[in-house]
Amino acid sequence: MAMTDCVFCKILANELPASQVYQDETCTVFMDFQPINAGHMLVIPNRHAACLAELDEDTGAHLFRVAQHITQALYRSGVKCEGVNFFLADGEAAFQEVFHVHLHVFPRFEGDGFGLKFSPEYSHKPSRALLDEIAEKIKNAL
Numbered sequence: 001m002a003m004t005d006c007v008f009c010k011i012l013a014n015e016l017p018a019s020q021v022y023q024d025e026t027c028t029v030f031m032d033f034q035p036i037n038a039g040h041m042l043v044i045p046n047r048h049a050a051c052l053a054e055l056d057e058d059t060g061a062h063l064f065r066v067a068q069h070i071t072q073a074l075y076r077s078g079v080k081c082e083g084v085n086f087f088l089a090d091g092e093a094a095f096q097e098v099f100h101v102h103l104h105v106f107p108r109f110e111g112d113g114f115g116l117k118f119s120p121e122y123s124h125k126p127s128r129a130l131l132d133e134i135a136e137k138i139k140n141a142l
Contacts, residue, residue: 008044008100022070026062029070032104036114039079040106043067050099052090060101067105074107081107 010016011030018030021041032040043063049055064086071084087104089096108114 006048006100007098008042008102009048012044012046022066024066026059027066029066029105032106036104036106037080037108037112039074039077039081040104041070041074043070043103043105045101049101051096052088052101055101063101063103067103071105074105079107080109082110083108 007016011018012028018033020028020030022029023046025046027043027045029041029043032042043066045055045059045063047059049059052060067086074081074084085104085106085108087106088102090101106114
């Protein structure tokens with residue numbers, strides 16, 4: 001099921017170009033056209049799912065298996081890579097820009113300039129009671 005206005009669905013339909021790395025019946029991997037570092041790839045489901053809630057669990061698990069596989073190839077490829085980050089943004093608040101689930105795989109190396117920015121509250125550790133309370137809320141929602 002493709003969405004006509006989804007850029008990733010257009011790539012899958014060969015309506016837009018992409019530098020493909022891998023494809024199977026469940027997912028496709030291609031190079032990010034605005035990479036964090038050379039070798040930055042996207043792993044996407046072939047079936048449109050705008051967010052994780054729309055993605056079936058087997059497909060989600062498959063995306064991570066393929067990401068692990070292409071990470072091994074990335075290390076062997078000769079592309080500069082001392083480490084790897086996986087990143088998946090789910091929803092606008094998480095900075096998702098293309099609303100088709102996609103897992104970023106980007107190579108990292110010392111001094112690459114990429115990093116995470118933490119809020120000032122990050123250094124303040126929550127109490128065990130608060131962590132337990134939040135865990136209980138999530139557990140009850142399962």
